[in-house]
Amino acid sequence: MKEFFYRPDNAWVGDVIPYYEDGEFKLFYLHGWRDNHKEGLDHGWHLLGTKDFVHYREDGACKIEGGTGHILKVDDVYHMFYCIFPEGKQFACHAVSKDLKTWEPIPEDTFGPDGEIYELADWRDPFVFWNEEEGQYWMLIAALAKGPTNRKGCTGLLSSKDLKHWEYREPLYAPNLHVGAHECPDLFRIGDWWYLIYSSYTGRFGTFYRMSQSLNGPWITPEEEAFDGRAYYAAKSASDGQKRYLFGWNPTKNDDLFGWNPPKASGKDYDTWDWGGNMIVHEIIQRPDGTLGVNVPETVDSAFTKQLTVNFEGITGDWSITDDALLCVSPYNFAGCITKEELPDLCKISAAVRFSESIQGLGFMVRAGESLDFAYYITLEPQRSRITFRGPIMQSEEGGKTFPYEVELERPFKLLPEHEYELKVFIDGTICEIYVGGEVAMSARMYDIQHGKLAMFVSQGTAEFNRVKIETPQNDKIHAKEES
Structure with missing residues (x-):
């Protein structure tokens, strides 16, 4: 492909x-x-x-x-x-x-x-x-x-x-x-x-x-x-x-x-x-x-229009889950939920997110396992006015001891409580393209985890994920190059 x-x-x-x-x-x-x-x-x-x-x-x-x-x-x-x-x-x-x-x-x-x-x-x-x-x-x-x-x-x-x-x-x-x-x-x-x-x-x-x-x-x-x-x-x-x-x-x-x-x-x-x-x-x-x-x-x-069925289930924390909306109240802990379905190799993930003033972080875990640690983390950090990307290295004990940086990738962005932000993530094999609020982009690569699910997480605060979608192109031939 x-x-x-x-x-x-x-x-x-x-x-x-x-x-x-x-x-x-x-x-x-x-x-x-x-x-x-x-x-x-x-x-x-x-x-x-x-x-x-x-x-x-x-x-x-x-x-x-x-x-x-x-x-x-x-x-x-x-x-x-x-x-x-x-x-x-x-x-x-x-x-x-x-x-x-x-x-x-x-x-x-x-x-x-x-x-x-x-x-x-x-x-x-x-x-x-x-x-x-x-x-x-x-x-x-x-x-x-x-x-x-x-x-x-x-x-x-x-x-x-x-x-x-x-x-x-x-x-x-x-x-x-x-x-x-x-x-x-x-x-x-x-x-x-x-x-x-x-x-x-x-x-x-x-x-x-x-x-x-x-x-x-x-x-x-x-x-x-x-x-x-x-x-x-x-x-x-x-x-x-x-x-x-x-x-x-x-x-x-x-x-x-x-x-x-x-x-x-x-x-x-x-x-x-x-x-x-x-x-x-x-x-x-x-x-x-x-x-x-x-x-x-x-x-x-708009190339990604085929909406897939998405079913979330809570793993840790207090989640209210409906067809396309997730609400989590977790003022003192980390909370996460995960899809029952695996993510396709080529897809777009989108959601409109809103959060409370005191929240430490929220976002997507891409290619996540059931334990919610071995994954790629795309995190909105309002108190630090930034978006970060962290791979599975930092979640392991070995990585925590040896990885020399706090984060792998970050982009500055002022994130205000009780405002809604659109988060879009495009996945294409190892490629990960992230857009937030229609004005900030962050490119990344994902090599070591090739398969997994989509998870949402909230760290020490309240957050909503609305209009949650996973979409793929309608036609697999969309990647095909036109020959001269």
Whole structure:
């Protein structure tokens, strides 16, 4: 069975370079073969087509051997800007096409950092757009600015009249926050606000954004700067003219690409994250104050319409259980209930949750056993203003002694008592995509428990779970990729 969240056969999705035209998203991406790469196999940039983020048409390799970049159209010509890494150096490159499939590189347009404004090191992931105010093109690029400390990561800036000759300019954004370059820069405008997106793996790992009412800054850091958590990276955006979407990848833990797996770990959940995985698309939401959140795209959400029978039974604590509602009053204890049915490998779990002021935690246990401990915990923690993901490692005595972190994944979110929040969890094999309140997302992976039930829990408080549903796609062929 194909995975619902896209990846190519026998390979993985790396950075996505999205482009929208004629009612379809053209999704270029870095095709990650990993250790199954063989001589003669196409790699580098590949192209997908999709209208709904559910069905994909595979258009194959673009014959471009390079890293992340950007696509724009000028008159009748498509321009691809990308990067290459010869002999440990980094350069920006330019290619053109008439059909988005056959590309002609322009070797004389290749260039690297200047060594004066920018260090002769990181120089990758170019993003090009027309600056109406200046009447010329701007290129944003992942770079290192000259400076007295190692915190040189920046969003570099260049300008051009013809897309061939570029003038080096002072960085668009150089906050001295990151040791590494600001990867995969992206820029767009919604209303009065400009938004700058970049990804970083130093200081804090993720895809972040800044906001400004002018391209000249200042670039404001919002209260929560990330779109997702540790398991979502290199995200870039594209709009269909009505909504804007964010395209990133949920990394695997399959291959220990960086050699950091703990030697005595019992299973994969304890392992480190790889580069690349499955493509995940979030819809970008602009709040009234201009800050951004993300939600599941409506087309992905509505793909799960076959409602399964769900029967809960209380295991511990005082539960009132009706057809689609669960109420638990447990002011001093942990309480849990569980379904009689096993969870499918591919499904959506949803519920509207409400809780009391003093509650310590509440949420879902995914792939739970009857004892309600060996499971994946998705927890709302109102008193800490966060949502967390914990695997089975922390519930065991061995894990409690050795696991070095309080939680495995977390996302900040202000949770108010007596307010209703919609919680949606999408499961696809090892992939777990979590959305809360229509504005916060948390990506995760689940390896060591492959089967189990759905359980609800309440820790030291009162909570309601209403409109509880487990749904699957109506048609199993929904995962099937459309061939070109």
